[in-house]
Amino acid sequence: MTLDWGTIRTAQLKGGDFCLYLRCPAPFLQLIETCLTGWQIVEATNPPRLDIIVTKSDAVLKISGRTQMIINHSPDPIDALNYLCLDLAYCCAAQSSNATLLHCAAFGTKGATQIAFGKKGVGKSTLSFHHAYRGDRIFADDLLLWDRSKNRFICLGLPLRMRRPLPKLDTDLGQRFIAGKSIAYSRRDAFDIAPAGFAFFPDEIVELTPTPAPVPLTQLLARIKTFSISKSLTNFHSETLEG
8 A cells, every 4th residue: 555645734632731733744643643542633724833743755754843953864654753752752841841751661560550760771661561561551661741740740642662573472462563673662552551641649669770679759859850851852942843
């Protein structure tokens, strides 16, 4: 089947209290709709602004967001989806003066909600995948918002992201993911992903070092500071994108 990359769509993405406006080729919007959880995606004829724009030229997708000073490029739609998910998270954080975007995983396990902090590459996504595979609810595998005004963590409804090759656990695992050249994203409803806007406070906090080490509640704010994403990525640099 030939995909119509020449048809451009403008959409409103609404999840919880977040509202973003996106312009992109029609097949890319279909990809987004296949992966995000808890986001209502509808056509936007006259959007008040554009937060994220995706264009395709010479077989390369270009992704720009209002929080970014650079334009990301990729010939691989799944790799481009990775940039889109990052821009979506950055824009959600920028919409709230009380929100801080964090690198962490979070899931429900044995009747308790747990947040796992850890440096890049320590295994947050792999740990989240194994929890998802056994049926636990996933709140985040890498990106989560902290709202200090409500003392709550806010989910973004992003899919699981796994490096290829995928683990060989069962015959239908490949059907649960959309695979690109180097990474794969889970399909919506393939696992129990908490929807965008879902708020919670953890029962347990750990830090992966790489084995999970308990973190006292009194040290939570210190961990939030350590694993927060730079404000340079979560502030708007323009009122709207051109394109």
